[in-house]
Amino acid sequence: MDKNAPIGVFDSGVGGLTVAREIMRQIPNERIMYFGDTARLPYGSKSKDNIIKYSRQIIRFLQTENVKAIVVACNTASALALDEMQQEFDLPIIGVVKPGAKVAAETTKNKRIGLIGTDSNIRSGVYTKYIKSLRPDVCVFEKACPLFVPLVEEGWLHDSITEQVAQRYLSELKEKQIDTLIMGCTHYPLIRSTLGKIMGDNVNLVNPAYETAIELKSLLNRDNLANRCVIDSPSSMYRFYVSDAEEKFKEFANSILPFDITMTEQINIEQY
């Protein structure tokens, strides 16, 4: 395997950019090939069968540029398709669910963890199952928050309406006295300050993107895959692909990445 090869990172759209951003921060000398499936987003309301099909097509596409490892930077795809993808493909693949679940299980003191995410992700029960397998005595309280993604995509990050929606969604979790809250959707770190304000200082917010970048780093070191290249400009280190609507993707990406994306390529993902 070529150590200089890129890491493949994919999501249903822009949310996975919060994961890519963490990888850029923590492992700045790795190249990234990012794919956002903007033609078929959101994944949060789709079935397991379709999520598996979409993930398979995307990994096949990422392999056309010989990626050395893959990060499923989407909670829904990590929850519904990761096991199948790991069996089908012969390269290291990690998702965002296990790293996030692991740190939550390890750090909760009162053994009461809250989990917020999209409909599909919550319905899959994957986070809870994994947390229980690590620590059976922990209670997990789940809440689907379908409006957070459109609010983030509307750009209402620090906003009274977003705060009221969050108040409503989080009120039942607050009553459960949780000390840890997993932000189980890659969009949610972008409204972290609102979530933190509502939950209060005693609740630790877990960002799976951060934990995933740590796991990726240790996996690359373990498998002797870490890149030793000199860090170059973002335009040569990072490449972005989408299945639809480049402009909107670029606009959003430029609002959350520390540099401006100059080029995004649109591809027909159903061919793969």
Add this chain to the structure above:
Amino acid sequence: MDKNAPIGVFDSGVGGLTVAREIMRQIPNERIMYFGDTARLPYGSKSKDNIIKYSRQIIRFLQTENVKAIVVACNTASALALDEMQQEFDLPIIGVVKPGAKVAAETTKNKRIGLIGTDSNIRSGVYTKYIKSLRPDVCVFEKACPLFVPLVEEGWLHDSITEQVAQRYLSELKEKQIDTLIMGCTHYPLIRSTLGKIMGDNVNLVNPAYETAIELKSLLNRDNLANRCVIDSPSSMYRFYVSDAEEKFKEFANSILPFDITMTEQINIEQY
């Protein structure tokens, strides 16, 4: 053409059910074959090329049951794909844009019309172009309202948060002194009371679903295609198909239709 054949009605998901509902009300002796493209929703953020491809696949699928006419019950697909579909297929196809635009152009008194809809629909400019072609001296003021669909799908129809979001979206249209507002997305009639309250009694809300059912009725009569059958039970008159997530579709459908859907069939739309 068989007069007893169903009308094909399609949308990206559940929104088109407001159009189906109007057809059921106004032409109760017509059968309906409804398709909701729940695997690829929402259409509102997708490109013209993909919307054309999706519409073509759906019409091919609807033709497997020999539909006698097709209603594109989706504003985005009506705006972006109707002309192409009418050229490609040899059966009557109508959309929701023209009937809605026509009645708005005909009924405005002060010649100031507001239009709300999804991103793609507004960006397409199709409503405005059609209104101007009918009545060039009319001013059309457009506003994309991307949060309305997720709010409706969350079921927050009569809700203080939905009202605040609507206040924010509609404030610039209120300043324009419009006397007519086109609800340019099939979900919006479900929050009609909130929109009406904010716009006030002097603004006429145009529901393209209503106008589309009128146009369908006159088209069927004109082409001698109207069904003369005896009205039967909904389960034999109406059939529902989706490309993903049947349960959620059924739940939503049952909340807005005057009867309960008992069966929904999931099909692989990419095969068509």
